[in-house]
Amino acid sequence: MNVSEKPPSTFGQSLKNKLFSWLPQQRAETREDVLENLRQAEEDGIVARDAYDMMQRVMFVSDLQVRDIMVPRSSMAYVEREHSLDQCLDVMVDSGHSRFPVVDNEKDQIIGILLAKDLLHFFDEDNKQRFNLRDLTRPVVFIPESKRLNVLLSEFRENRNHMAIVVDEFGAIAGLVTIEDVLEQIVGNIEDEHDIEDDENLIRTMEDGEVIVKAVLPIDEFNEHFECYLNETNSDTIGGLISQTLGHVPVRGESVDIDQFNFEIIHADSRRIHLIRVHKQAS
Template identity: 50%
Template sequence: MTSDDGSRQGAPANPANHWLRRLGLNDLGGLLGRCEPKNKEQLAELLQHAEGRGLLDRDALGMMEAVLQVADLRVGDIMIPRAEMVHIRRDDPLERILATAVESAHSRFPVTGDDKGEVVGILLAKDLLSYYSEANRRPFNIRDHVRPAVFVPESKRLNVLLKEFRASRNHMAIVVDEYGSAAGLVTIEDVLEQIVGDIEDEHDFDEGAFIYKRGRGEYTVKARTSIEEFNDYFGSCLEGGDLDTVGGLVVHAFAHLPTRGERVEIDGFRFTILRADSRRVHLLTVRPPAALMPDAGGQASAPGAALE
């Protein structure tokens, strides 16, 4: 005897049918003949049908489709390459380590040995804070604070890595090449962004804002801020010539496409790359000369409007 969904009574219920019924997709025959979905393409078709019937919203459909695609991606597809890693050298003095932590605003840092490809561990920013909170601090020794690094191959599938991140409670892994040398790094945020899209962090601000005061004389500036607006805000006289945006001016000063953590000084302004990809710079940290500190009170400027 068979049940209404075509399964034999007494046989284990098919979990795929269970979830399809939860989505209101009872008539599989009307969708894919009399067959259950046999591959991801057919399952994606069912999900799209559910969205078309209003059973899923567009965002939920997008995430479900992204989950299906994650299994096809490997760590090497999304890792931050070694050349772009913000790292700390094992023999760096404490002052340099602290400066790297503050300027990059990362929470975790690969610690390298004599070569950038030799990662000896991970330093957490919170461990630096813990050290500074000690009443009677001993001389700083980075070896007392470095935690073991997790190493993964470039070929590892993202869905497998995500399970490992969740099980181990690690948030960062060092990606190694076939020779065991560090090829880059990957974080749990990198994996999750493949599913849910960009995850905003403390450096993100209102979409309409171009300049934001972070405090203590530091500002976050979108690279597409016009030079004219930048000058209006800071009372400066930066000249871009044929260049229109702050990002273009900074890239021109570097004479190459900079990566996160690189810095350059222009007319007394210190620009640090906060976010960039292989094509362009997106976000900058700016520290102006003391004489040009606007009294902006932490507000952001909207396009075409300078704040005082």
């Protein structure tokens, strides 16, 4: 062997052999063949479970149409053309969204899109008097209910749009769809704080197994759910117990250990806690 040559990496050769052993011996001719190869790769540990699930969703996203995932007209959050700045802010705070259709005649006509960030300039008292919603309204994109999601995603990326208004076969407003709605069909549900806060449940277990609770969760309900006993002598809620333990209202990212639990604050303001991530530590 030439002294300048190096022996092949054992790890690299092993990985190479593993990959070649996974490659199908004959060409996949149908989508079912591809899915079967992916399933086998996941079982053999070559493809992670999350990646396998995502690739499956990618394979089927072209089967879905906009009507399958859109927010229906009755559930749309919107602002009206004649709304004042304060009225727009109320809608935004209540919904937690960042983009809103601007409507005329009670959702029968949508004249544009308003971005929440465009209102930041008017928080100054001097600029507040110059607020005019019509000046801030951006062009709206209309799409049919029958549009395929893979086509819509390509259009969103190409045109750098994040929201489109959906119309039915007669041209009437049917609902709206956002790029997040499309991406969720590929990567799974995208949770945010408003999704959780709007949930009526006080305890929510996420897809990855982590547990989020609302600060208003009564301690006795927490104890019942986790089969534990946290002292509720001086506080009625989990948020109150945490604040009392720390001696102040905690900020986002702050955490505290109480008994066998770690509590991490994931949403709070200057006055109170809203959402808490709960991790039960090994005893």
